[in-house]
Amino acid sequence: MIAKKVTRKWEKLPGKNSFCCDGRVMMARQKGVFYLTLFLITGTCALFFAFECPYLAVHLSAAVPVCAVILFLFVMAMLLRTSFSDPGVLPRALPEEASFIEMEIEAANGSVPAGQRPPPRIRNVQINNQIVKLKYCYTCKIFRPPRASHCSICDNCVDRFDHHCPWVGNCVGKRNYRYFYLFTLSLSLLTIYIFTFDIVHVTLRSVFYGSVWCVAALTLPSTVVEVLVCFFTLWSVVGLTGFHTYLISLNQTTNEDIKGSWSGKNRVQNPYSHKNIVKNCCEVLCGPTYPSVLDRRGVMLESSGSTPCKTSDVTAATANTVTPNEVAFFSLQKTTSPLIPNEHSPDEAPPSIATTGHDTATSIPEEEDATGPNGSAPKAPPTTILVKESSH
Amino acid sequence: MATEQFHNLQDLRHTATLATKVFIQRDYRDGTVCKFQTKFPEELDNRIERALFEDTIKTLNNYYAEAEKISGQSYLEGCLACASAYIIFLCMETRYEKVLRKISMYIQEQNEKIYAPRGLLITDPVERGMRVISFVDHAGWVSEENRSSHVSFHKCL
Numbered sequence: 001m002i003a004k005k006v007t008r009k010w011e012k013l014p015g016k017n018s019f020c021c022d023g024r025v026m027m028a029r030q031k032g033v034f035y036l037t038l039f040l041i042t043g044t045c046a047l048f049f050a051f052e053c054p055y056l057a058v059h060l061s062a063a064v065p066v067c068a069v070i071l072f073l074f075v076m077a078m079l080l081r082t083s084f085s086d087p088g089v090l091p092r093a094l095p096e097e098a099s100f101i102e103m104e105i106e107a108a109n110g111s112v113p114a115g116q117r118p119p120p121r122i123r124n125v126q127i128n129n130q131i132v133k134l135k136y137c138y139t140c141k142i143f144r145p146p147r148a149s150h151c152s153i154c155d156n157c158v159d160r161f162d163h164h165c166p167w168v169g170n171c172v173g174k175r176n177y178r179y180f181y182l183f184t185l186s187l188s189l190l191t192i193y194i195f196t197f198d199i200v201h202v203t204l205r206s207v208f209y210g211s212v213w214c215v216a217a218l219t220l221p222s223t224v225v226e227v228l229v230c231f232f233t234l235w236s237v238v239g240l241t242g243f244h245t246y247l248i249s250l251n252q253t254t255n256e257d258i259k260g261s262w263s264g265k266n267r268v269q270n271p272y273s274h275k276n277i278v279k280n281c282c283e284v285l286c287g288p289t290y291p292s293v294l295d296r297r298g299v300m301l302e303s304s305g306s307t308p309c310k311t312s313d314v315t316a317a318t319a320n321t322v323t324p325n326e327v328a329f330f331s332l333q334k335t336t337s338p339l340i341p342n343e344h345s346p347d348e349a350p351p352s353i354a355t356t357g358h359d360t361a362t363s364i365p366e367e368e369d370a371t372g373p374n375g376s377a378p379k380a381p382p383t384t385i386l387v388k389e390s391s392h
Numbered sequence: 393m394a395t396e397q398f399h400n401l402q403d404l405r406h407t408a409t410l411a412t413k414v415f416i417q418r419d420y421r422d423g424t425v426c427k428f429q430t431k432f433p434e435e436l437d438n439r440i441e442r443a444l445f446e447d448t449i450k451t452l453n454n455y456y457a458e459a460e461k462i463s464g465q466s467y468l469e470g471c472l473a474c475a476s477a478y479i480i481f482l483c484m485e486t487r488y489e490k491v492l493r494k495i496s497m498y499i500q501e502q503n504e505k506i507y508a509p510r511g512l513l514i515t516d517p518v519e520r521g522m523r524v525i526s527f528v529d530h531a532g533w534v535s536e537e538n539r540s541s542h543v544s545f546h547k548c549l
Contacts, residue, residue, distance in 0.1 A: 077477035085549035
């Protein structure tokens with residue numbers, strides 16, 4: 001008997017993600033820098049456990065290696081959670097949804113004279129007495145929800161998009177931001193911990209053997225390596241943690257910070273902030289754990305001669321075949337000034353890095369390098385150009 | 393029986409071309425919380441009573457508000473999960489997922505009792521990335537296989 005191969009939805013998902021473990025794991029395609037992160041963390045910790053811990057456990061306290069193990073495990077758990085989870089990808093519009101968004105836009109635009117460029121697709125929404133522009137994504141064929149942005153590396157719209165981090169090999173968005181933050185925080189602590197106890201180790205040795213500190217250090221090459229890695233890592237990781245702590249206290253994303261969306265000019269204020277640091281932190285770190293709306297593990301069946309019909313685990317299913325006679329009606333959100341005749345909306349920062357973005361109406365840095373948790377300074381950031389390095 | 397009725401609904405085949413589809417959009421006026429517009433679309437004027445429609449949307453909005461509420465329970469869940477390095481979520485269902493399950497049941501019940509008799513079906517917004525609730529014309533609802541009657545969420549990161 002031939003076993004029927006089940007096609008899962010992740011195999012047909014658009015976008016440039018790579019999936020593992022039959023759709024359970026979701027990452028970006030370029031994973032090289034992620035492997036480097038893994039290597040640096042595990043390598044440094046391995047050296048620490050092999051060379052420092054035996055001495056320190058005996059001469060100082062057994063709690064030293066125990067705490068190091070706990071910290072290391074927490075760092076790895078947070079890293080893997082950030083890297084492997086769905087950041088909050090918004091599924092692309094199905095053909096029928098896309099087609100009547102198009103119809104609605106055409107209805108709103110009226111007839112555009114030949115040769116003239118149609119106005120940009122923007123919808124205005126009032127949130128907390130602030131006008132927020134919802135941009136249309138030409139790739140995903142949706143009007144992006146507030147705070148969502150399209151990542152050109154992963155080719156997905158991500159909800160509450162923060163940035164694309166090559167060091168974790170994934171986007172950082174609504175669903176995995178808190179894991180990313182805890183990763184940078186715990187990695188800062190781990191780095192400081194290893195650095196401190198390396199210094200303590202060398203000091204103890206130099207005192208014990210009555211030698212100069214530097215000489216003692218040179219007899220411990222592994223310690224030297226660890227100190228060097230930790231020293232360079234400290235600056236970037238601690239800086240990054242500080243930066244994200246600042247963003248969390250203001251309930252802002254890296255993307256909004258770089259674009260200057262709520263920088264205060266033209267009396268623009270952040271409509272999502274509760275104006276209270278504690279409330280903002282609680283919302284970001286203690287808020288609900290959003291489930292993934294990208295059904296990766298659902299089973300897919302293909303019907304003959306039409307687009308694949310998606311099955312669903314939820315009982316009320318949708319009709320997915322598109323027929324030529326399909327007429328769709330659309331309920332519009334209240335718009336104040338639906339379309340703006342200029343190409344770029346006023347609050348967009350001018351493009352400062354090259355983008356591979358699909359839509360001209362969006363502003364730039366959807367792809368970013370976060371200066372990385374392990375930004376060893378000699379190494380150049382791999383793919384993208386740093387825009388905000390000075391702020392880290 | 394309601395279940396049998398529902399299985400019959402599930403087995404409907406696409407016979408006529410799809411006439412109308414109505415999409416209820418998200419209401420972002422209160423921020424990024426999941427909330428749908430309660431404005432009654434004109435296209436459903438002769439199909440469903442306004443009060444029933446609004447009641448359905450408002451109940452769904454209440455469910456989503458409950459799921460996204462930042463309360464003592466969500467703090468506790470977050471802190472416990474953090475203490476376990478979030479490994480506990482590999483075995484345990486989050487509060488949001490529990491509420492989504494309740495929402496699915498509610499939508500199923502609404503379809504059986506209210507919308508199917510009027511020739512309409514509503515879809516769960518979770519299938520559309522929480523962007524829209526769609527009202528589908530009954531005759532145009534395609535089912536390619538028998539679906540199980542229970543809701544299952546695949547555990548995914």
